[in-house]
Amino acid sequence: MDNLIEKALAAAQDGWEIAQGWLTSPAAWSQFALLVLAYLAAFFAAKRLGPVLKRVIAPPEAQRHIVARARRFVLIFLPLLLPLLAYAFTAMGEQVTRSLFGSGAVIAFGKRVFLFLAARILVKHIVTDPFLRLLGRYILVPVAALYALGLTDEIVVWLAGLTVTMGNISFSVLSIVRGVIAGGVLFWLGRWSNDQSAAFIGQQQDLRPATRTLAIKAAEIAIFGAAFLLLMNIMGISLTSLAVLGGAIGVGLGFGLQKIASNFISGVILLLEGQATVGDYVELDGGEAGTIVKMTARAAILETFDGRWIVVPNEDFIVTRVTNYSDSGSANRYEAPFSVSYKTDINRVPAIIEAAVAKLDFVLTDPEGPDCELRGFGESGIDFACEFWVNGIDDGRNKYTSQVLFAIWNALKEADIEIPYPHRVIEIKGGGAA
Template structure:
């Protein structure tokens, strides 16, 4: 078959040439007795693999399946159990390999059966991506990277494509690398990113279970995270074939940028490390800054701390503010804080009875502490309308959000005063009119 393709672009001519080669190869296979014998061996190997897998899969499942038993071997057995869908294509691949050795010894040719063996391997990869990979990122990686590679290998074009990618070289500045390096970098980078995320989450969960100060725990988590992704970056550069010495110019540019444009980021990063080491403010503490920001620290990142206010808003505060400004740490993680509730009583009250009545009543609140000090009712002064008192009390936590300690105590004060017949005054004023009231005008008749 000859076609005149001179008027078409070179890429079209090249594709047409590959298509003609494939057509000639298929025609030679169809007309060759050796090829037909290889087709027969392929079909026989597949049917034998189907027969064996139908008997082998149930037996292996009954042997491996933990059947509700929970022990140290449960997780490994469940992990092995999910690979059972690979039995059929891998059996077909193995049996075809045996048949290939027989055919090559008889006919000194095995192109057809070699193609069938690669095809069974492609089916095994397809089953692995479809039935075994459960992680969404790994499944996406397998669908768009692993399956195309397996398909190219099955049709015998993998070496040709690899050679073309290796010969195509691109450069950025003084760094030069081939397209194959980019492909390897994409594959390795994706796997290293997923592995780094997975190992970081596993390590963080392990550190969170350890008994240590929250600040040290956060410091360890961040240190492990930087180490994991730092090692991943070095491995990725090695896989792509990039000489790290060639990055010296880029590293110098980054250093200059840190010295000028990124000094705030560097300052916040170092401040974050200092906070984690000292532990003066860590996750779970309630803090208030000079700038007016206040809330509970719910997360500390490399650049900033995340505060959650009692009204549900999140405030991002740079780490540097915790070092350079005054910070009030209420330490909401179980520390005791003192509050007071003010009230007034009538001037007709025997004020000597009020302290004992109020202190005893407030002490009955389940959240009010007796240590470091029990509730204390103090006389504060004589007001315009009544006598002013205040009861001081200690509680664990903060008087806001889910805890309304002052409100509870004021309810207790109200009920205690009512039960003892003590009046809470309202504002009263005495008005004196100098010269008396004006006389009403007399009516004229």
């Protein structure tokens, strides 16, 4: 620690001597003037070019395809225009000063300062991902500041000399920092690429829902697998040693994670066969029922009609009986029971009810229109039921049976047909003496 403090003090002393030399050198003052001119030129150029570039790059608001999204992504980097233009103009000024004075230390320092400003703008105004912003705030900006001061070589050598030992494996702190930075960037790019590919595949309506879900999962595995392999290569870790270690870990975990493996394989089978997919209303043998809103590698998430989510392991869809009420929006049949009074001419009832129910816009005529059937003779009235087909599920969001019953009630009232209710006759035998 004392050695590090001594090096820092020596570097500060060298910096002070360099600053004194710059303050007394005409060549340094000329370079300072060029830096100011470069910044002013960049300021006015950015002010003029910014609106033009925004107008050229920005796609129409209605466009949502991948090219339009890429153009909107480029637009978020417009705040970097000023420091990057200043850097470019300073680089041109550096060639002039080196040809005239044979020195360009001051203007080279200014270039590095402009890169530092670009890093700060990137982290503060452009990066929105919390993890990347954390990396930028505590790694990118400090590194840019050290680079502007010309201390990166010394810091790199110092970090490379520090090692972390884990058993027989040793890592330098520099490799760990490099791995964290590369991993953050790679997996952020992987997540962005995965979102874009998932959105593109999701728009392919010609594919079955199960095929789209399987393609999205395959793309996700391929993207993050490639990112992991690239990260291992950047960190210099041998994939052969990882294969041996992974095999040993896999044997150990295999006994304890059999259920997870079974659920994963069951999920792949479900996606391939399409027995149940996102949007289907299913009921399992255990009583769980709801609409599948999401299918993960381990489980399917069902949403009940009252808004609750039920997590069902994928294996349950394979080893138990599953009733699928909706396969890609197929029609389903329901019935609405009702009764009429024994005084009614029951021959009139089917035509009245079928005509009333057929007027409802959600009732289908194919495969069959409304069918009113006599079901029996009850205690209080004659029992009927109207069967009807709808394209969907009669659940909490789609109360088809309720609307059909309203239509039946109104139709019976208009036809002066009485809807019975239970009557009780109480007979009192014997009277008490007064």
